[in-house]
Amino acid sequence: MDKLRNLVRNQFERDYGNIKRVVKAELHREFGVSEAQRNAGRARAFGLFVSVVANRLGIAPAALADKTGMEVADVEKLLKGETPAEALHDDLLVKLASAIHYQPEVLRIMLGRSRDDSEVSA
Amino acid sequence: MSLMDTAPAPRYFDEQSWVEKLKKGDELAWEILVARHAPDLRRAIQQQLHSNGLPLDLLDDVEGETWRTAIRKMADFTWMGDDKLRNWLSSIAHHHIQTFARVDRKYLPSMEDVEGRNLENEFALDLFLFSNGLVDMSAEDCVLLAERLAELDSALQALSLRDREIFLASLLDNVDRAELAERYEIEEDSVSQILWRCKNRLRGLLKQRSHDEETVIDETRRRYG
Numbered sequence: 001m002d003k004l005r006n007l008v009r010n011q012f013e014r015d016y017g018n019i020k021r022v023v024k025a026e027l028h029r030e031f032g033v034s035e036a037q038r039n040a041g042r043a044r045a046f047g048l049f050v051s052v053v054a055n056r057l058g059i060a061p062a063a064l065a066d067k068t069g070m071e072v073a074d075v076e077k078l079l080k081g082e083t084p085a086e087a088l089h090d091d092l093l094v095k096l097a098s099a100i101h102y103q104p105e106v107l108r109i110m111l112g113r114s115r116d117d118s119e120v121s122a
Numbered sequence: 123m124s125l126m127d128t129a130p131a132p133r134y135f136d137e138q139s140w141v142e143k144l145k146k147g148d149e150l151a152w153e154i155l156v157a158r159h160a161p162d163l164r165r166a167i168q169q170q171l172h173s174n175g176l177p178l179d180l181l182d183d184v185e186g187e188t189w190r191t192a193i194r195k196m197a198d199f200t201w202m203g204d205d206k207l208r209n210w211l212s213s214i215a216h217h218h219i220q221t222f223a224r225v226d227r228k229y230l231p232s233m234e235d236v237e238g239r240n241l242e243n244e245f246a247l248d249l250f251l252f253s254n255g256l257v258d259m260s261a262e263d264c265v266l267l268a269e270r271l272a273e274l275d276s277a278l279q280a281l282s283l284r285d286r287e288i289f290l291a292s293l294l295d296n297v298d299r300a301e302l303a304e305r306y307e308i309e310e311d312s313v314s315q316i317l318w319r320c321k322n323r324l325r326g327l328l329k330q331r332s333h334d335e336e337t338v339i340d341e342t343r344r345r346y347g
Contacts, residue, residue, distance in 0.1 A: 016160045018182070019189060023152050025250050026190045031147035033254050041255025048264075049271045056275065081264075103283055109290045110253070 039085035042111045046088065047081035049110060053100040054079065067099040068092065085111060141201040147193070156189075158204075159211055163188065166212045170219045180222055188215040245273060245328060246293055253294050273331065277324040288313060289320040 013020075033041075054064055065075045070092075077083050088111060090104075097104040143151035167184050171177070191214045199210060252267045259267070278286045288306060291297040299317075303310040 012157070016156060019160055019185060020153065020156055021251065022186045023156055023189050023193065024149065026193045027147050027149060027152060028254060029250075030193055037255040039255075041253050044255070044259070045249075045253040045267060045271065048268050049275070052268060052272045053275050056272075102278075103286070105287050106278070106290060109287060109294065112295065 038112060043083060043085040043088060044081035046085075046107065046110050047078045047083055050096060050100060051079035051081075053102065057100060059099065064096075064099055068095040137204075138201060141199070144196050145199075152193070159208060162208055163211050163215060167215045167219070170216055174219055174223050176219065176222060180219075184215055184218050184222065187218045191218070245270060245324070249274065249293060273324075273328060276327050277320070280323045280327070281320060285316050285320055288316050292317055 050064075054061075059067075061075045061079060062072050064070070064079075065072045068075070070078070074083070090108075093107045093111075094104045097107050140151055140154065144155060164181070164185060167181055167188070168178065171180055171184070188211065192211060195214070199207075201207070248266065249270050252263070252270065278290070281289060284306060288302055291302060291305075297305075299310050299313045302313045306313070
């Protein structure tokens with residue numbers, strides 16, 4: 001019986017998994033996401049984005065540490081998307097943006113921060 | 123609790139409170155709705171596409187738009203039984219199909235266009251889910267996210283500084299055009315044009331990448347059988 005149930009469940013997932021994802025995304029667009037969940041997701045995606053761009057530009061973690069005044073270990077953590085959002089303060093964003101040749105506002109948007117937020121934290 | 127443990131609904135299932143939960147955006151309530159109605163809705167859309175002489179390639183788009191509209195309009199829905207709910211979903215789909223049919227008369231999308239649009243939708247959806255913490259990250263998810271971010275980087279490189287910000291705000295936060303127009307002190311039509319231009323560039327990049335990958339696979343097959 002369990003086997004049959006799993007079979008049906010897997011088939012449904014294959015056929016309608018994408019619709020479930022569309023619905024989930026729309027629910028979060030319409031009703032919002034918890035701030036903690038959103039911040040964690042944003043910080044992770046942000047770190048990986050910096051990693052992807054640094055990689056494209058051939059910037060090693062040590063060089064990025066040098067450009068931003070961070071410890072190499074902290075940079076490595078950041079590039080894995082493990083730095084929490086609250087540690088990514090605006091001064092650091094500005095330095096990171098300069099190092100990877102992006103404007104700071106793009107990085108702020110990635111973290112879901114408005115211009116007003118940056119003025120407050122600056 | 124997972125989807126298939128809850129569908130079909132048990133006898134004691136209180137449909138009135140289920141609909142109330144749907145109106146409040148409860149995820150489990152929506153999972154139940156998908157489990158109960160997605161197969162019927164898909165069949166109805168396929169039939170409607172067929173009777174309107176539209177290609178079945180539009181199924182994904184119509185289905186997605188129907189569910190998105192259902193979420194936005196659920197607050198106005200009055201529960202009067204399962205049949206009415208089924209008809210309500212079907213009529214939303216019908217509305218979208220009519221829109222597609224109107225567009226279709228002016229411009230019939232080619233297979234390439236449809237594939238391109240799917241690529242773009244998949245990209246936008248994945249990025250939204252990942253960046254809002256809605257995916258429990260496995261190692262595979264991490265690789266997929268890195269791929270999506272590399273694609274995003276490529277797309278952003280092709281844009282002007284202002285367009286990058288507008289595109290990203292729309293993509294990650296679904297900021298509406300009116301707000302973007304106010305924020306960047308431009309007309310709403312200009313925002314629409316910028317987003318259209320950005321999406322076209324993104325679609326071009328994604329199609330190129332997809333084409334390159336297929337070429338590599340074909341080349342590998344040719345060399346090694």
